Amino acid sequence: MNFIIQDPIATTTTRIGAAARAVSRLAAERAGQLDREGGFPAEDVVHCHEAGLLAAPLPEDLGGSHLDAPGMAPVLLDVLAQIGRGSLALGRLYEGHVNALSLILRYAAPPVRERLAADVRAGHLFGVWNTQPQEGGLALAGEGAGTRLTGVKSFASGAGSVTRPLVTARRPDGRQQMLVIDLEPGQRADLSSWCAQGMRASTSGILDFTGLPVDAGAHVGEADDYYREPHFSAGAWRFAAVQLGGIEAVFDALRAHLGATGRGGDPHQAARLGESAIAVETARLFVGHAAALANDPEAEPDRVIAYVNLTRLAVERAGLDVLERAQRSVGLAGFLQTHPLERLSRDLATYLRQPGPDRALTHAAAYVLADARPADGLWHEPALAPPPVHAS
Ligand SMILES: Cc1cc2nc3c(=O)[nH]c(=O)nc-3n(C[C@H](O)[C@H](O)[C@H](O)COP(=O)(O)OP(=O)(O)OC[C@H]3O[C@@H](n4cnc5c(N)ncnc54)[C@H](O)[C@@H]3O)c2cc1C
Incomplete structure (x- = not known):
């Protein structure tokens, strides 16, 4: 009898590669119809979730495939390029999701990481929203249980659809704090400013966080960790x-x-x-x-x-x-x-x-x-x- 010993990394790579190719092919077919204001690729994001690509960056003990691990960089490169080839708008959204998970895995305290990993497994799309207008950007106001957000993020890909954005917010001491905010789909987004020549389906609009409460469970890392080099x-x-x-x-x-x-x-x-x-x-x-x-x-x-x-x-x-x-x-x-x-x-x-x-x-x-x-x-x-x- 012949036994075939399967290399677990090779098996994961094959599975992720096949998922990325399938997502890319269907996204390419749908991209033309989504090339309009508000044309967010919702079906493609669901496809990413069902194919295991949303959870893939998480380590195995959190339900993922370790796609964020250093040894998996060539696979992640192929996944990002493959999805970008099918639809650059979906590629932008997926890259933001991967970036958010990478920051969470690197900097978040274990209970925060575990809660957010459960949200990933449930199909929430994450993103990183750092860009903001010169006036009226995101800030933390108040103290303790009364802490609230004021201000907006701009060029926020997936505004109105990303339900777990990782944002940078200015603290009272002027330093920047990473937060992951729970959002309801379709709320607080203004897509009227996203009248770009291309990348329309990335729906990179404005999101107003003013008045939202923030508790300690939203914090990811320490002040200015977002800018830590390299x-x-x-x-x-x-x-x-x-x-x-x-x-x-x-x-x-x-x-x-x-x-x-x-x-x-x-x-x-x-x-x-x-x-x-x-x-x-x-x-x-x-x-x-x-x-x-x-x-x-x-x-x-x-x-x-x-x-x-x-x-x-x-x-x-x-x-x-x-x-x-x-x-x-x-x-x-x-x-x-x-x-x-x-x-x-x-x-x-x-x-x-x-x-x-x-x-x-x-x-x-x-x-x-x-x-x-x-x-x-x-x-x-x-x-x-x-x-x-x-x-x-
Ligand atoms: C499709 C799309 C989706 C995006 N999604 C997100 C998102 O989800 N989250 C997010 O945070 N951001 C997002 N962004 C914004 C992105 O991160 C950048 O902020 C944006 O693309 C900057 O573009 P810009 O050409 O205006 O850059 P700028 O940096 O303003 O550069 C414009 C020009 O000015 C020059 N320049 C820059 N600074 C100076 C200076 N001080 N003095 C003189 N010249 C200067 C540059 O070299 C360049 O030549 C998105 C952008 C795109 C295109």
Whole structure:
């Protein structure tokens, strides 16, 4: 009799991969209809829940698949890119959910973590809402049992649908406190400001928390933990992975168009397709190494931050290059709503906008300037060891 011994990590990876592909395929089919104000992908979120993807980042003892563990980074990368390829809006929402769970697992006290894990298993969608207007942002007011929230969060993906947002709120001493707030669906959200060119189904509107009570069970971590490095900056590799999926979707639409129209053999078209393939692979290589560095407990924190910052810019550049080439190659047809490229381009162009890109680049440049290692040792350990020094 032959016994087949199954590797539990390989089994989990196969199961999660299959779930992400199924979610991505159906999300791609529904994305066109959801490309409108208020078109939140509710069915896709339920699909994520039923396929085990909402709970996947939790450790096994909390009912998950350890997707947030450092050793699972390549799998998480594929899941994020896969979902982003099907629907960038769903990818944005799922990345926010994963980010929230990662912060909760890292910083929340055990009873808070266990209560919130039960909410995840029950199908609540989480998100991270940090962005706010210059005036009227979120703050904690009052003391003890009388503590309440005042103010709003803006560009809050899933506003009105995310029922467990992790938010940052200013404390009376000026420092920022992470809180997870229980919300009822459909309440307190104002989507009228979310009139964006793309990513409409991410419903990234305004949510007004004014008057909501806050108890100790809502607190996640200590003051300013949200900004603790290298995790704050390094976590950007995850949105870069979702962007990668959006770039691959545009690339696939370009290639399909060239195939269908028989224009791919033309040398100009072939050159643009080849350059696009380089851009896609550049983005994938950068995101892969960023994910590895960000999840390596031995990696130097400043090196991780610098590399992830470069990755943000490299992926943005790759996305802009593929967009430019796809629009030039397909021409006006790609700007008609009947063409797949039309929405994919708008979604990608919008989602490439992330905070402080200039700062990310100059921060990485400052690291490179100060580092004495030669170019081959900046981000990788050189394969060839330096020659031994012989005593004379
Ligand atoms: C689809 C989508 C969903 C989102 N969902 C969420 C969410 O769920 N939660 C959340 O918290 N946020 C969310 N955001 C907001 C996001 O995190 C960023 O805040 C937002 O994308 C910033 O975009 P921006 O281009 O205005 O960035 P900015 O940082 O304002 O950059 C704009 C330009 O100004 C430059 N710049 C920045 N600061 C300065 C300065 N001080 N002086 C001079 N120049 C400067 C930048 O380098 C850049 O060139 C979402 C954004 C998008 C696109």
